[in-house]
Amino acid sequence: MPAPGVPLEKLGFLTIGTFSPDEPRAGHESLLQEIVLAEELGFDSVWLRHRHLQHGVSSPVTVLAAASQRTSRIEFGTAVTPLGWENPLRYAEDLGTLDVLSGGRMNPGLSVGPPGHFDDVKGSLYPDTADVEDFTYTRVERLLHLLRGEPASSFSGTEGIEVFSDHVQPHSPGLADRVWFGAASDRSAIWAGRQGLNLLTSSVVRVGEGSDDTEPDFAAIQSATIRTYRQALPDGAPGRVSQGLVVIPTDTATDEQRAKYAAYVEGRTPRTSSPQGPGRLLFARDILGTSAEIADALYAHAAFREVSEVVFALPFGFAHADYVQILTDMATALGPALGWSRAA
Template sequence: MTTSHRPLRRLGFLTIGLFDPADPGPGHESVLSIIELGERLGFDSAWLRHRHLQHGISSPLPVLAAASQRTSRIEIGTAVTPLGWENPLRLAEDLATVDVLSGGRLNPGLSVGPPMHLDDVKGALYPDTAELEDFTYGRVERLLRLVRGEPASSFSGVQGIETFSERVEPHSPGLASRLWYGAASTRSAQWAGEQGLNLLTSSVVKAEWAEGEEPLDFAEIQRGQIETFRAHHPLGAAARVSQGLVVVPTDSATPDQRRRYADYAASRLTRTATPQGPGRLMFAPDLVGPSDELAERLRAHAGFREVDEVAVALPFTFGHDDYVQMLTDLATRLGPALGWSPAG
């Protein structure tokens, strides 16, 4: 049954950019080519995800800086940058620099928490300060202040022949309004709203029901988090939210591609049945099939009904030609079926 939903206003995609560790260049070039294709197809945004100490894009900002010089319209972002790996002042400089290079198209997505496998990497990352580092929301608040142009130094003025600023330079005035927070819990969604950030939702949420209560499904939890975010945001119902599920249209796929996509989704289905791990994480099933069927399933999704922006997550481990097929069908079949019109 079709459920009413406002037309999809903005459509983007997310990738992690896998590469061969023995020859990483082609994988990075593939990502740049995919972003160029996204602009030609009319996508509104392209997002990269950090993959530290893995064979995926570990440093998205240099890649996005390169992409900004090969495109002119499409917005570019990170979904997300885990701030536990970053120095907020240095990151603020990098973000502002890429935003200036892109002409104001950067959309940084952020998250907090200790770095993954902290005990294994702290000797290289924070050899002397790991126990002192603040991995809470306070780390995001530091970055926000710096991006907004608040003082980073108590000194400014001329010293010799050099001029120093008290704020991060370059300063990009519109960047602060394009900061996003990747929230998996209601608490994080509320905090993001209180900070006036935009909200990134994904295919992962925290199971948030008490023992003895009736379990909620993924879509209902996501819907509740979006409502909480907007209830605490200064813009209310107008606050921006982008949803990021794994959605794979198969309209123009070959029989071999359809088989591989279906096998991939089936291999990940078990994890969607119950909360996973000590964090009680819930995963959304991957959506694979013809665009008309996917449109029906999305319209029936309680979380999707709350948004008019989507950044489809491209599934991991596939090849360049597969992503070309997925993006082409997203832009020419599924997007229009949801009311979206290509930009440009």
């Protein structure tokens, strides 16, 4: 999107779907209602983020399977599924089932690396194999092979009255072409590009160890990563790219909501000034304001000008009524300010 006047093609949103541990059903039901609302508002997609051993969605595939029975058009995605928590064969079965149930609307977003707090959970997650599990890009490659229908077993045929396939069932043609990779570094972006995967960018980038920037520019780093990814794509590969910043439109917000949103943004702003932790992660500033103000900020953002679709992240821990207001403003005010037209 090089300049104002070039319309945004796809508008999506991302959420972690928080809930109370004392009443988890209510939070999940609110999330499903938000997905239904998003379809009614014309959003192109909804994406769920994994939250293992937390009070957020731990099984996006299950929630999206439920959403598939309440919706007919909106696309689904995960942003992202950390594959270190998954068995690629079992996960391929889950993804295939969801894609069939939803009529081909699933977009798996993936990442690699050891599970978070691995030393604390490995006894439960991989009690016998923790020391030999491969958490590299190879795990994604295994999943891709299975989604493409390549053999998962050396046996197929009839045994008694049961029929066995040598590849994952159900097989959903085209699902493998809708896989995305979440990359916060040039290294991951190059790998994703060479694999022909789509690229998910978010509100986090990794600052290189050799960087001597005292005040690194998030937008410049992210836009360079997107260009690096596109250079790595095989000839002819479409290479879709999505951006996932946190934006909070306030067009129809109450005074109480505006105060809550401002306090939320203020509390998160300090981490945007310099790389955080041993991973040298740099966080983008949350963008708060009217839709017109947010649109101006996005058009000034170098990485936003590199994309034609977005998956705006909802802020964490807000009430259902807040999300209804934010989603409604995104679809009715912010989207049109960016040239987006709602889906039919």
